[in-house]
Amino acid sequence: MRSSLLRLIPRGPTLLALGVLLGLVCPALADLVRPLMPITxxxxxxxxxxxxxxxxxxATLRQPSLSVLLxxxxxxxxxxxxxxxxxxxxxxxEFALAIxxxxxxxPSSGTAAVARMLGLDGAVPLVVTVLSMVLAPVTVPLLAGWFGGLEISALELAMRLALLIGSAEGVAFLLRRHAAPVLAARGVVVDGIIVTALVLFAVATMAGIRAQIAADVASATFCLALAFGCNVTLQAAGAMLLPGTLPQRLTVGLILGNRNVGLVWSALGVTASPRMALYFAATQFPIYILPRLLEVLISRNKRKASA
Known part of the structure; x- marks a missing residue:
């Protein structure tokens, strides 16, 4: 099993893209995996x-630009x-609130793993993701309440997010306390498990989406264009936010563009309207497809540098 998980990592960007497409092409499979979304x-x-x-x-906390500003x-x-x-x-x-x-x-919890797959630095997105998750139960409800339109109170949303994140943090604390040497030696295995969970999550997000697309092609197309537009804009802004090499700037772009929409989606539960769910599903396409395009860009940049 360990060798199988290790083989997943270099193919990660391609597998992530295929996961979304598989869920869309095989709606029965997406429906089957859908109950696993909170678990993934x-x-x-x-x-x-x-x-x-x-x-x-x-090391990251000593750099205010990464530990505070970012x-x-x-x-x-x-x-x-x-x-x-x-x-x-x-x-x-509904769309304004959804975005x-x-x-x-x-940032997507898989961003650090994706960064490592692409040959980028995984430490910065990992630390920024953890710091951002600590802030999420406070900032997400406040922002949602400020823009308005949710069918769930800010306090309840905060409690749900705190429960989702806090339970994972509690289990992680226990595992690190009692199995730290094993975790340190099997880090790539953990990455393989993350990739597997990401692919399953990608398939699950497509449950019911094919039917929604057939029922309202215009809204589905609009959601897809909006999702790609937001992601690309944020990644481009991130790439220009901090000085550095191309890999460093692409890493910041990934952090800004790829978000753990599933975390908020799971916290909202049934209070997410069908249109909001459609947009949340649409965000998975750029999150899972763009890393494959970045992989091509990085490969070309490496070939030019070595030429």
Whole structure:
């Protein structure tokens, strides 16, 4: 099993893209996997916390641009900017709220693993993701309440997020306390488990989406274009936010663009309207497909550098 998981990691970007497409092409499979969505979110968050390295955390915390500025940009500045732009453009209220909720989510828990798959630095996205998850139970409900339109109170949303994140943190603490040497030696296995959970989550998010697309092609197309537009804009902004090499800037772009929408989606539960769920599902396409395109860009950049 260990060797099978290890083989998944280099193929990660391709597998993630195929996961979304598989769920869309095989709706019966997506419906079958759909009940596993909360479990996959828990496993992804837990795996991320298990991959935290104490030295990397300390090194990152010593850099205010990464430990203070970047989490603030990720969790506050980005959703505020996207929300203001959405309202300025006159987006329908459900879609305007959906993009705020999606962008207010912490970075995708698989971002660090994806960064490592792409040959980028996984330490920075890992630490920023953990810091952002700590902020999420406070910032997400406040931002959602400020923009308005939710059928769930800010307090209940905060409690649900705290439960989801806190339970994973509790299990991670126990595992790290009692099995730290094993975890340190099997880090790549944890990455393999994260990739597997990400693929299952990608398939699960497509449950019912094919029927929604058939029922309202215009809304589905709009959601897809909006999701790609938000993700690409945030990744481009992230790539220009901090100075550094191309790999460093691409890493920041991944942090800003790829969000753990499933965490917020799971916390909302049935209070997420069908249109909001459609947008949340649409966000998975750029999250899972763009890393494959980044892989091509990084490969070309490496070939030019070695030429």
């Amino acid at each position: 979110i828990f496993v992804i968050v837990l795996g991320t916390l298990l991959r935290v390295d104490g030295e990397a955390v300390v 989490p603030a940009v990720v969790m506050v500045a980005c959703p505020l900017a996207i929300g203001v732009v959405g309202h300025t453009l006159g987006l329908p209220p 705020v909720l999606a962008v207010s989510a912490p």
